[in-house]
Amino acid sequence: MGIEEDIKSTNFEDIYHKAVINLNYTYGWINNYMRPEFERYKLTQQQFNILRILRGQLPKPATVNLLKDRMIDKMSDASRIVDRLVQKGLVSRCTNSRDRRAVDIRISEEGLEILKKMDACFKTKDLFKQNLTEEEAGQLSDLLDKMRG
Structure with a gap:
């Protein structure tokens, strides 16, 4: 599923705006995925x-x-x-x-x-391994590093 389908919108200023929205959405998605593990141990x-x-x-x-x-x-x-x-x-x-x-x-x-x-x-890799290969996870990490300059 793409970000357009997830947030039910295609109204982006440009591809950079879409990338920022996608990063923010994915940050929330990861937090929601991990929250039950933290709650299980009464941690934030x-x-x-x-x-x-x-x-x-x-x-x-x-x-x-x-x-x-x-x-x-x-x-x-x-x-x-x-x-x-x-x-x-x-x-x-x-x-x-x-x-x-x-x-x-x-x-x-x-x-x-x-x-x-x-x-x-x-295991953190359980979050990604169904959708990303190890190589793709490395590429994603490299791109995020590059984005932050």
């Missing part, structure tokens, strides 16, 4: 993103600024998201031993366990 997409960043940082801690820099959604309030993850026991906060003004954030064993469970039951 932003919380999941922070947990993955923290897992990638191991064994080093992260700061809120590092998380903000690396998050997919730059408009997210990383500090509040970390607070919620602390309440859930998925991350911990502690004062940096070298700089008392800085706060170190680390993923907990419980946070690592949730990501391990999610990794086992949900």
Whole structure:
């Protein structure tokens, strides 16, 4: 199915406008596809993103600024998201031993366990493999990189 059929419109200013509409629509489609997996583990997409960043940082801690820099959604309030993850026991906060003004954030064993469970039951490639080959997925990624300059 094409974007025209999905949104029931053919009224685009030009092909670039159509591409932007298609990207936005596809972003929503991916989020809707993944939402049940996040809900199953009582996480939001932003919380999941922070947990993955923290897992990638191991064994080093992260700061809120590092998380903000690396998050997919730059408009997210990383500090509040970390607070919620602390309440859930998925991350911990502690004062940096070298700089008392800085706060170190680390993923907990419980946070690592949730990501391990999610990794086992949900593979990102499942989202694409019915419609795109590995080569096409690589081309799509390259084109998106090129678009962002």
